[in-house]
Amino acid sequence: MKNSLETAAVLIETLPYIQDFYGKTVVIKYGGNAMINNELKNSVIQDITLLKYVGMRPIVVHGGGPEITSVLNKFGKKTEFISGLRVTDEETVSIAEMVLVGKINTEIVNLLNQHGSKAVGLSGKDANLILAKKHFAEVHENGRVSMVDIGFVGEVESINTNILNTLIDSDYIPVIAPIGVGKNGESYNINADYVAGEVAGALGAEKLLMLTDVEGIYRDYQDKSSFISSLSLEEAQQMIAQGRIGGGMIPKVETCIKALQGGTGKTHIIDGRQPHSILLEIFTSQGIGTQVVK
C-alpha cells in the first residue's frame, strides 16, 4: 500500500500535464486486445472519461478487424487478404459497416455514456465526416509492382473538421467508425490507424495515442530488451526505410509520421494490454509506451 505522501506525489506528478493539455484535443485510436477484454475495455473507458473531466478534448477512432472477420464467417463469407488488406466486395463492406457502426461504435458510445461522458457516435457518412476514395493494393511480384483492385477498401480524401469541432466545442466526445463515403455515396472500409492519423492531422491535435498489442517500438524488433521510449520523426522514417520496423507496426508508425507532418504535436504508441496505459502515458514523465516526436 502507498502511504499518503506517496499518493500525493503521484497526484502532483500529473499537474504539469493537466496544465499543458487543458483544452487540447487528443485523438485515441482504440483497437486490439483492449477492445475485446472486458476489464481492459473498462480501463480504457475510464481513462478517456478522466481525460475529458480534467479538461482535455478526447476523440476516439476505433477499429474492429477481428469482429468483422467473425461475423463474415457467420454469414459464410470467406475472407481473403491481399498485401494485408481485406478483399472487400459490396456485401463484405456492408457487413463491415454493420459491425463497425451498428455494433462496435454504439457499444463504445454506450460505455462512455454509462461512465458519465457525453459521447456521440459517427461514421464517415455522418455530415460527410470521412470522404474517401478507392485504395488499391500494392502487389510486389517478380520484381514488379502492380496495383490491384480489392473492392471497397478506401483511403481518406478529406475530414470534415467542422462537425468534429462543433461536437467537441459542445463538450461531446466523438466516437468515429472507420467507414468512409465515396463520391457516389458508396461505403469504404478504411484502416482505422490511418483514419486516426488523418483526424489528428486535420484537427492539428495536441496528441495522437495509438493503442496496440505491443509495448511500443523496439530498436531491433526481434530483441525485446531494445525498447525505445522516445523516437524522433526522422529516426522513425529511417527505421522504416531500413526495414527495422516489424510488419504489423509499419502502418502505426507511418500514421504517427503523417500525423506529425500534418501538425499533430506528439504521437504515442502504447500497450493496450496494460490497464490504464493511456493515463500512464499522458500523466507521468517517463510514460509507458513509445512517443514519436518532431
Ligand SMILES: NC(=[NH2+])NCCC[C@H](N)C(=O)O
Ligand atoms: N513514452 C514516453 N517517453 N512518454 C513520455 C510522455 C510524457 C508526457 N506525459 C506526455 O504525454 O507528453
